[in-house]
Amino acid sequence: METFAFTPAYELPAWPFTPPPELDSPKVVRHPIVIVGAGPSGLTLACDLAQRGVSAVLLDEDDTVGVRGASSRGICYAQKSLEIFERLGIYERIAAKGITWSFGRTFSGDEEVYNFNLQANSVSRQPPFINLQQFYVEWFLVERILEIGVTDLRWKSRVTRVQQLADGVRLDIETPAGSYTIEADRLIDATGANSAIRTQLGIEAHASRSTDRWCISDVRFKKPLPTERWTWVDAPFNEGRGVWQHLMADGVWRIDYQMPEDCDTAYISQPEVAGARLREQLGPDVEFEFVWIGPYGYRDHLLDSFRHGRVFFIGDAAHVVSPFGARGGNSGIQDAANLGWKLALVAQGRAGDALLDSYDAERQPAARENLQVTSRSARFLAPRSPAEHTLRRAVVALAARHPFARALVNTGRMSVANAYPVAPLLPEGGCTVQNLPLRWVDGRETTLMQLLADGTQCIGLWFAPTREQADAAREATASLPLRLVAVGGESDNHGLLTLQPDDTLAAHLGIGIGIGIDDRGSFALVRPDAYRAAVLANATPTTIAAALRTALALDAAP
Known part of the structure; x- marks a missing residue:
């Protein structure tokens, strides 16, 4: 059996742990804003506040970005997120490092069903999408936060207990130098899908796990492929299941293969098995090296409310959707941008506290809409009944010849900025x-x-x-x-x-x-x-x- 080479793993940066002053303080110190979780949404919020001159304490239990040993998590950054990064001062770095794209092709079998250009309706200085490994975005955000110098960024700090108070929140924190307690006027949970804070506060997330299974192959080819997003509804080289193909930074291609629901995740991730899939897709003579291989399934959840007293939930702590259309990470970044200016103005006494309630009134319906859109994509890519299979075959057959049917081919509606409903603070909607x-x-x-x-x-x-x-x-x-x-x-x-x-x-x-x-x-x-x-x-x-x-x-x- 053919063996396949791997490129050296990414070397992620690490930042030093600094013992916080509270370790030596006999008093419980109170901070206006504490953010827990240095992922994309938590870092975006901290950077947003810092840009506005508002200090926050940011706690993370690690001392680096990304996930050790994994190169692929979020990769597609939508125009609204890129515009936010422009305001925060990191867009130029993202554009220089990432892959800008707007054109995509959709195939059924060997036939191109249709193609699209997302640039057509854009008037923004930013492109519709840039592909970039998530850890780079986190890395750039950390360096920007440190450059501004307003945020108290604390690594190796694990929150072990959270208690709601009448006028704030109390947190117990464990570090390599010992444990301490602080209080916050307002706490933002950006710890992700498996939020321990959410669990401690007894908040129901309404989780629903999908049986859909995928395997990611991050690959570097000797001869580059076209810089376009290619999607197969039913790829002949993947036993009639879906495939996505994207280029990321460093000449690395991410190729996602839909797998059988009952697959052995360890088996499908073996280099020999993943390599055989690539050979089936691209032919025996294509030269490549693996960067990373990994399986994933996904679940979705949605909190009934993103604000609970003095605690706010952003990103995956508040909502998780399937990965179709890049609506997960982008939605978390946009949560942070929605909440940041509101926290800043309320903290500065220049806006009413009801402005903070509008975070939930705007972002919860946005998450609900994203969940509905991605659920429809999942049903199209993995039909559950003979009727759904028949409908998909009919749509794909018509799409190559009839424009009306192309809108029905659903391989993942790409992320766009959500409109906000009519509300007391938005009488016309937003x-x-x-x-x-x-x-x-x-x-x-x-x-x-x-x-x-x-x-x-x-x-x-x-x-x-x-x-x-x-x-x-x-x-x-x-x-x-x-x-x-x-x-x-x-x-x-x-x-x-x-x-x-x-x-x-x-x-x-x-x-x-x-x-x-x-x-x-x-x-x-x-x-x-x-x-x-x-x-x-x-x-x-x-x-x-x-x-x-x-x-x-x-x-x-x-």
């Missing part, structure tokens, strides 16, 4: 605003994320206000976290930073078809997480201030 490239009136370039990167404030994009309106609006919102930006208007800029008129910006904000007479006076309120909170057709200083107070829960009942 939709994401992409990171459009913009220009100031003097010709200098900027982007929406650059406007949002400075401090914690909403952006008010006001189309051609008059000088009198600008003066009155500044006075009406002087005590509120708002940066007013004019789009077009009078030549002296009436004291406001002014962008050049931009039809794409107006249309994207839902204001109109261009910067014409009908748009004059229109106003869009964009939150710090780049979600549109309100659109005002004929804005006045009074209506602008009222929309901002609503978005920040400043008029909410205590």
Whole structure:
């Protein structure tokens, strides 16, 4: 039997354990914000807060990133996540290291059923997707957190007990130098799917384990394959089951093979068995080395609420979905971006506490939607009944010839930013605003994320206000976290930073078809997480201030 070579394992960074001051303190020290778990969501939240000048304690029981010995976990980072990373200052590193893609092909057997280009509807500076091994993203986040220097990042710190208090949370922490206790005004659980904090607090996760089984092969080829996402609904080289093929950083391909439900996971992960699958797919003459091989099954769960008193759940601690469409890790990153600015403004006394309730009101429905979408993908890729098999065969047969059927081929609807439902703080609902490239009136370039990167404030994009309106609006919102930006208007800029008129910006904000007479006076309120909170057709200083107070829960009942 043929033997297969492995490339050397990745060398992950390690950071030193530093004994915390509480070990020598006779008092129980209280911190405003404590985050547990240095995965993508916990690190994103810590970095987000640090960027806003808000300190937090971040605890992790390890001293490195990723999972030792495993290269593949999350790999596909969606546009909304990439926009968040732009604001946090690590996007350029991700783009330089990762693989940018927007084009994909879907096959049934040997026939291409259809292809797609995700770039078609994008106006963002960021691409639809970049593929990059998860540990690199975590690595870049840690280095950015250390660079900012606001976060108290504590490695080798395992939380052994959590107790809810009337006005906070108490945590017992075990370290190599001994154990200690701290308290937090607010605790964020980012410890993942098997959260011990969630278990200790007795919170039901409603877990459901799938019988679907897959085997990952991370492979480096001597001769590269096309840089596209290829998916087989029923690959002839995998006994009629599904296959995904993605390129990641370092010239490593991740190929996922769907396996029989009753497979022996140890057997299917043996190099000889995985190598035989690759030979079946690519032929006997293709030269390659393995980087890593591993089986996975998955389960899903969803908490009824992402806030329990002073404890907030983000990422996999709050919700787990199947991996189809890259909606898991991206959703956790977006949880962090949703919660970060709210924690910052409440901690600074510039927003009402009800703003924190809106985290659950927005992100829980988003997770529910992601769960529904991925569950449908799972049923398409692994039909459970003769009727489902028949439906899939019919859809695939029609898709090659009829555009309407292509929308029904479901190999994983790719992750997009969720819209938020109508709620007291979002009377019109909330939709994401992409990171459009913009220009100031003097010709200098900027982007929406650059406007949002400075401090914690909403952006008010006001189309051609008059000088009198600008003066009155500044006075009406002087005590509120708002940066007013004019789009077009009078030549002296009436004291406001002014962008050049931009039809794409107006249309994207839902204001109109261009910067014409009908748009004059229109106003869009964009939150710090780049979600549109309100659109005002004929804005006045009074209506602008009222929309901002609503978005920040400043008029909410205590």
